[in-house]
Amino acid sequence: MKIDKIINNNLIRTFDNNGKEVLVMGCGLGFQKKIGDTIDQSKIEKIYAIENKSDSNKLMTLLSEIPLEYIQVSNEIISYAKYSLGKRLNDNIYISLTDHISFAIERYKQGLTFKNALLWEIKRFYNHEFLIGKEALAIIKKRLNVVLPEDEAASIALHIVNAQLNSRDMNDTLDITKMIQNILNIVKFHFNIELDEYSLHYERFITHLKFFAQRMLSGKVMKSDDTNFCEMIKGQYKDAYLCAEKIKKYIDKEFNHELSDEEMMYLTVHIKRIIKED
Incomplete structure (x- = not known):
């Protein structure tokens, strides 16, 4: 060359x-x-x-415009994220994450602190990515002798999530995170219960919501010709289906997306599992 x-x-x-x-x-x-x-x-x-x-x-x-050592650190973090996740990340992360890390370090040097309002949600919904964010802070400390707060691990995690979604807009990732939290709140308020965040059903529900959100943002719709099965689920799990209808109204109002019968069926089944009904 x-x-x-x-x-x-x-x-x-x-x-x-x-x-x-x-x-x-x-x-x-x-x-x-x-x-x-x-x-x-x-x-x-x-x-x-x-x-x-x-x-x-x-x-x-x-x-x-950015110091070479910042770029090197960002590249190391991205390489680690790819290895840890075993997934390809959108190349745009080299722009977004490098820029974010540089800005975060400059804020640190100026004594400015940043609080991530979604820290709690990110820890729970994107635990793997958050752990990568924690490792990223360790890399930054080791390479640059800069100690960034835990909030930055959450911010780095969001950039990684965004790169997995193949999205160019961080707002999409923020919308998904808020959407998952709001759906969980709908379930909790509908049944007046607290959810077991450490249960397998809870983890599966979160995973389902993430994939649903990705399909929604990409314009894909899950469809099925088996209307009988959908009706059976609706009849057997009436209360869970009523809760799913509330979620459907929320999604339609906030994201202008109408849930298909197939999506309602899967949502109902996950709700049924997570509330531990007999």
Whole structure:
């Protein structure tokens, strides 16, 4: 690969073997170099290959403005998240998380504290991602000697969740988190009970709501031709179905999405399990 553009001493633009534009990062990679020079492969730390031209330009601007050590820490956290989850993350996380971490560290240096209003929800609904966020704080402390509060672990977790959803808008992730909490509240108030957050049925219900929310945001609808089974569930679990109808009204009002009979059936079954009815 040859240098097409030198952004700074640590970042250059070039093209891969397929002729696609990529950003290459490495300490001193662009130092005393000029356009057309061959890239020193031994200095390459990270190659960013983002398909979207707009995102590529955003990333180039971001990486040119942020200290190299912040970028390195962010890359390490993202690599750890991918390994821990065993999933592919949307490349946009290299923009969103790197920017967030840089901003969080600068706030820390200025003595400004940040409280995450969804800390409680994130811990419970996205426990795996939250634990990754905790590990991210440990990485930041080790690499940069910066001690960020637990609230930042929750914020990092949300960026990871957002990257899993393949969403470009963090508001989608926030909406899903609030939606899950509101649905749980509907169930608790309808039956006047407290839910066992450590039960297997509770965990399955949360998982179901996450996948439902993802389908809703992507415009996908779960449908079934088995109307008899849907009617059977409705008749057998009457109170759970009444609760599901309240949830249906909430979803329609807040998200302009109408639950299908199939979705109502699964929702009813999960509600039946979580309330431990006989």
